[in-house]
Amino acid sequence: MKGRFIVYIALVGWLGGCSVAPQKPADEYRLASMQYLQRQKNWVLEGRLALVDEKDSVSVSISWRHNELQDDIELVGPLAQGRVRISVTPGQVTVDDGENLKVFYGAVDEVLSQQLGVDLPVDSLKFWVLGVNDPRQAYIEQPGGFYQGNWLVRYKEMQTVNAGTLPKRITAEKDKARIKLIVDQWVLL
Template sequence: MFKTSQLSIALCCTSALLFSGCQHIIKPQSAPSTAQAEQPNEFDLQGKIGVRTPQQSGSAFFTWSQHQDDFDIELSGILGVGKTQIEGKPGEVTLNSAKTGLITASSPEELLKRATGWDAPITHIVSWVQAKPATLLAKTMQDDQGRIKDIQEDGWNVNLSYNAQQTLPNKLILKQSLADNQENRITMIIQNR
């Protein structure tokens, strides 16, 4: 029972924090202009996320709404079981579920560290979901259509997959190599943008 509870907490926190780090994604426009580039961050995503570590694995469905720097993420299991609510605004991120109660931190990275013990560049997901590296030190590879298909950055290898001619990925696999040929793996499938 304790391991199941730990797994649930780790999955919820990791999932939540991956998304809560994404406070600055701009929904792509067909013809970008200066005026459009200055519009506030507004988007809604739905999909599924899975987390696998050497000790545990699990998955959840997500619904994520972003309004400028504020976000609201709901994670749940099949048929809405095990609902977890994550909300954030600049300087405050909260996670609330029946299993964990309320956890508050000043950043997504701090909340992830408190809840799971993981150190991860959560805010990089902002760029990765947009098929862009987050820093100038990243190494990237492109596919035949010129889209970024791999990003190596801050100890993580991110593989991006696309549907047909889409310019934004519908699947991301984030891998962090660990000792003894083990890894942390996060799989994010975006079903609706």
């Protein structure tokens, strides 16, 4: 179960790009000023990810590289214990835990649901981590975030990166599941 839960967390993060250190804290979150990021095709993020549900709680370091054709996510447990690499391309999800390499075919959200038993909106997360809604789905704007796909996504802290603003602390909640992401470094390509 723990291995499946780590894979679940890994797919939560969906990012990749070019390395930029934050310059200073930014103002509070405003969705309208972030919409241009829906067109950001390549990025990388480094940070920390926590996932809590009614059964488990897991914290990992995350490195996520996103481009138009592929997402590569690496999760490392506390004290560098346990490393999982997840690669997602259209129609295929590859999971490598260092001992086993598994390849699953289908849409990433369906693969997670069928193979790992988790309901996680991975396809939307690649937008949410940038501070924007998934443009392919309806959403309802909320103070500090939005509600989309039965998830309440909130931006707790923003950071100035170069001349723009990107999320520093993000939470997403659905029923008893909670995802928390702290982004330590952004790279936009």
